[in-house]
Each structure stands twice: as structure tokens, then as C-alpha cells.
Amino acid sequence: MKKTALNQLHHDLGAKxxxxxxxxxxxxxxxxxxxxxxxxxxxxxFDVSHMGEIEITGPGSTAYVNQLVTNxxxxxxxxxxxxxxCYEDGxxxxxxxxYRIDSNHYLLVVNASxxxxxxxxxxxxxxDDVKIKDLSDQYGLLALQGPKSEEVLSxxxxxxxxxxxxxxxxxxEVNGKExxxxxxxxxxxxxxxxxxxxxxxxxxxxxxxxSGEEFxxxxxGLGCRxxxxxxxxxxxxxxxxxxxxxxxxxxxxxxxxxxxxxxxxKKALVETRDAGVERELVGxxxxxxxxxxxxxxxxxxxKKAGFVTSGSFxxxxxxxxxxxxxxxxxxxxxxxxxIMIRSREVKAKVVELPFI
Amino acid sequence: MSIPAGxxxxxxxxWVKVEEGVGTIGITDFAQDELGDIVFVxxxxxxxxxxxxxxxxxxxSVKAVSDLYxxxxxxxxxxxxxxxxxxxxxxxxxxxxxxxxKVSLSDESELDELMDADEYSSFLEEEA
Numbered sequence: 104m105k106k107t108a109l110n111q112l113h114h115d116l117g118a119k120x121x122x123x124x125x126x127x128x129x130x131x132x133x134x135x136x137x138x139x140x141x142x143x144x145x146x147x148x149f150d151v152s153h154m155g156e157i158e159i160t161g162p163g164s165t166a167y168v169n170q171l172v173t174n175x176x177x178x179x180x181x182x183x184x185x186x187x188x189c190y191e192d193g194x195x196x197x198x199x200x201x202y203r204i205d206s207n208h209y210l211l212v213v214n215a216s217x218x219x220x221x222x223x224x225x226x227x228x229x230x231d232d233v234k235i236k237d238l239s240d241q242y243g244l245l246a247l248q249g250p251k252s253e254e255v256l257s258x259x260x261x262x263x264x265x266x267x268x269x270x271x272x273x274x275x276e277v278n279g280k281e282x283x284x285x286x287x288x289x290x291x292x293x294x295x296x297x298x299x300x301x302x303x304x305x306x307x308x309x310x311x312x313x314s315g316e317e318f319x320x321x322x323x324g325l326g327c328r329x330x331x332x333x334x335x336x337x338x339x340x341x342x343x344x345x346x347x348x349x350x351x352x353x354x355x356x357x358x359x360x361x362x363x364x365x366x367x368x369k370k371a372l373v374e375t376r377d378a379g380v381e382r383e384l385v386g387x388x389x390x391x392x393x394x395x396x397x398x399x400x401x402x403x404x405x406k407k408a409g410f411v412t413s414g415s416f417x418x419x420x421x422x423x424x425x426x427x428x429x430x431x432x433x434x435x436x437x438x439x440x441x442i443m444i445r446s447r448e449v450k451a452k453v454v455e456l457p458f459i
Numbered sequence: 460m461s462i463p464a465g466x467x468x469x470x471x472x473x474w475v476k477v478e479e480g481v482g483t484i485g486i487t488d489f490a491q492d493e494l495g496d497i498v499f500v501x502x503x504x505x506x507x508x509x510x511x512x513x514x515x516x517x518x519x520s521v522k523a524v525s526d527l528y529x530x531x532x533x534x535x536x537x538x539x540x541x542x543x544x545x546x547x548x549x550x551x552x553x554x555x556x557x558x559x560x561k562v563s564l565s566d567e568s569e570l571d572e573l574m575d576a577d578e579y580s581s582f583l584e585e586e587a
Binding site: 119130131134135136326329330392393394396415416423445 | 495496498499501517519520521522524543
């Protein structure tokens with residue numbers, strides 16, 4: 104199994120480690136619910152160094168990245184853009200963050216489990232005037248998330264963190280180490296992600312934990328990362344989106360810029376838009392006891408009407424929540440649906456997203 | 460890791476405590492710790508009959524769904540209804556308030572196939 108630079112530290116902290124897409128990663132330190140609530144109320148520190156980083160540079164890079172992704176990335180230098188990456192048929196290869204580091208310098212931050220596939224697709228179609236490099240081994244990645252994040256990090260930097268607006272990046276020092284700092288995350292909270300040299304990971308982790316002590320910081324594992332992102336209705340690749348789903352049905356229409364001259368998947372997505380989607384990703388809350396899990400059927404009037412893509416107990420709401428694809432005709436806030444849990448029918452209600 | 464004496468233990472990390480032919484069944488401290496925060500327990504009905512190793516319920520933590528297997532054969536005489544609203548009792552007190560079902564044992568000799576506290580402790584060490 105692959106290990107991040109902080110692997111030993113996680114073991115020393117007593118984390119439960121799991122195989123996450125070929126990486127040995129911490130799923131929890133003290134408990135998922137406790138860590139979840141720490142991030143919502145104070146802050147938590149995650150090691151997400153398994154994420155992949157693909158660099159695209161060269162005179163043709165802006166045109167090429169815009170051809171690759173559905174969203175518009177020809178924006179001010181220093182901005183971070185979330186976007187799906189689609190095949191010609193509109194199916195989602197991956198969802199990623201595009202960091203515009205300089206006018207002809209982009210960093211694509213991709214899901215660890217999709218990195219090889221992404222790299223192959225991106226390389227295959229690349230024109231001669233761009234250079235593509237897999238820099239995943241050169242970056243560790245820490246995510247400091249939660250309302251106290253700015254206060255915690257401020258004592259470790261000598262600039263004003265409030266200057267970094269959401270989805271913006273800077274290259275600055277934290278605790279004397281140069282890194283990319285962005286105001287981004289995957290929890291629905293304010294926070295920062297730090298792209299740093301793996302050699303600096305231990306020291307930076309420890310300095311943040313020390314600074315965060317008075318603010319109630321906790322180390323946070325991938326278990327609560329999942330419950331946090333679900334409450335915020337952020338899609339998880341492999342669960343809510345995959346090659347058989349398109350951005351329009353996944354609630355990601357806002358990331359598809361049809362006014363761009365071209366991009367991979369445009370033709371198929373224009374057709375889907377014009378014909379109307381057949382299903383939509385919706386959120387629901389269970390009214391009876393039970394927990395919806397990925398793959399369970401959704402029924403309306405005793406007929407299959409969709410399937411669950413993600414589901415969990417929600418520590419913030421103290422309810423059982425989920426997301427799933429539902430046939431378009433039933434998509435309506437307040438609609439009563441049934442989740443089939445081990446052949447038991449459990450009542451649920453469609454609600455507005457996000458949950459929090 | 461707590462492994463009280465006087466209980467019988469199964470390789471599925473369940474315990475049985477026997478009093479006057481009735482076995483109280485739960486999961487061990489090791490099992491609750493492995494599962495993490497427990498958020499749902501699906502219980503059988505009083506009167507349901509199970510053979511040893513039958514699936515009699517489901518326990519769900521935030522991250523996983525696990526089946527519960529009977530360590531002994533018998534008929535369910537009581538279920539812990541407190542777990543419906545407070546499944547976290549299994550984490551907090553796995554050997555007392557976090558018990559799951561009580562069954563009238565149909566064959567007490569089955570208990571001989573289970574482990575005592577020392578044997579279960581060695582079993583955990585071997586598994587680790």
C-alpha cells in the first residue's frame with residue numbers, strides 16, 4: 104500500500120488505518136462523530152496527501168485546459184475552479200480543482216483513485232504546445248477545515264489570511280515553509296488546503312495542531328470527511344458521479360459552460376440539455392429508522408424510481424440522510440419516497456440540498 | 460480492551476452471559492471499537508427462533524454495515540429496545556446496557572464450543 108509522508112504520525116496518534124484506493128489512510132483517530140462535530144464547531148486537520156496533482160504548462164495550456172473541463176478556467180490568475188472532466192459522451196471521468204497558478208501554469212487536483220485514468224486521458228489528447236507532468240509525489244496536502252481555521256493558521260503566517268477569498272490561492276510561507284495555500288475544502292466549512300513538500304508535512308502538521316490547541320482542533324480522518332461532504336451535498340466520485348452519470352443530472356449544471364466554443368462532452372451535453380435529463384441527484388431524509396447506503400433501491404408507489412448513491416447518519420442534523428438519482432417526474436421537494444433497506448421499505452422525504 | 464470473566468465469547472466477537480437457561484447476547488468491547496460510532500441496530504422480534512450462526516440482526520456504524528450472528532441456538536425472549544433510540548449504548552457499555560437480545564437456550568452444550576475470557580484474549584492476540 105502507498106503511504107503519505109504522515110503515515111508514521113497517524114500510527115503514533117492511534118488512528119485506525121484503512122486501504123483507501125491503494126493508500127493506507129486514517130479513517131478516524133478518536134471517532135467519526137466527534138471529529139465531524141469538531142470540524143463543524145471548531146476545526147479539524149486532515150491529511151489528504153493521497154490526492155493527485157497534475158501540472159499543465161506551456162503557451163497552449165489555457166486553451167487546452169478549457170478544452171478538457173466543462174467549467175470556464177480562463178479566469179484571473181490565483182483563482183481555483185471546480186469542474187467535472189468529461190468524455191465525449193458527457194460521462195464524468197473525474198471531478199477536480201483547477202488551480203490557475205500563472206497565466207500559462209495550471210495545477211489540476213484530482214481524486215487519487217482516478218489519477219492514472221485522468222493522466223492518460225489528459226496526455227492522450229494534448230497538443231504539442233503544452234507540457235503535462237504528474238507532480239503527485241512532490242506534494243503533500245493538508246486540509247485545515249472549520250470556522251476557527253483562519254485564527255489557527257494566522258499565527259503561523261506573516262500576511263493577512265483574510266486576503267485569501269474563497270477559491271483563491273497564494274504561494275506563501277507557513278511556519279517558514281513555502282507552499283500553495285488555497286481557501287478551499289471538502290467539508291462545507293471555511294478552511295484552507297496546503298500543498299507542501301512532503302518533507303515539510305510533519306513539522307507543518309505539528310505546528311498547526313499546536314496553534315489550534317486553544318481552539319479545540321482535532322486530527323480528522325477520512326470517515327468524517329465523508330459525512331461532512333455529504334451534509335454539504337458535495338459529490339463523491341465513485342458514489343454520486345461516475346462515467347455513467349453526466350454533470351447535468353448530478354446537479355452540476357453550474358459547472359458546464361455551454362458558451363465556451365468547445366470542450367470534451369459539449370455536443371452530448373447540449374443534446375442532454377435540450378432533451379431534458381431523465382433523472383436527477385436529489386437529497387432525502389429518512390422518516391423511519393434505518394440508514395440508506397450506496398446502491399439501495401429507491402421506490403415510489405412500489406416501483407423502482409431510482410437508487411441511493413450516498414447515505415449516512417448526519418451528526419450535525421442527528422438524522423439519517425442520503426442522496427440518490429430519482430426519475431425526473433418524482434423530483435420535487437417534499438416528495439415521499441421509499442428506500443429499500445434489506446427488503447424493508449423505509450419512508451423518506453426529498454429535501455433541498457445542501458442539508459446544512 | 461475489556462474482556463470480563465464469566466462470559467462466553469464467539470469468534471464473531473459476540474458474548475453470551477447465561478442465567479437460568481437464558482443467554483444475554485451482545486458484541487464485545489473489541490467489536491464495538493472496531494466498528495466505531497454505532498448509529499443503528501436492527502433487532503429481531505420476540506419469539507423468533509434461530510440456530511447457532513444464523514443472522515439475527517444488523518448493526519451499523521457510521522462507516523459500515525455488519526451482520527449479527529447467533530453464538531448459540533434459541534428463541535428470542537427479549538430485545539434491548541433502548542438501542543432503537545440510543546444505539547451508542549453498544550459503544551459506551553457493550554457488556555451491560557449495550558446488550559442486544561436475550562434468548563432461551565435450546566442446547567446448553569453449545570456453550571462448550573465458545574471461548575472463555577482467557578481464550579478470547581488469546582484469540583484476539585492471534586488475530587492482531
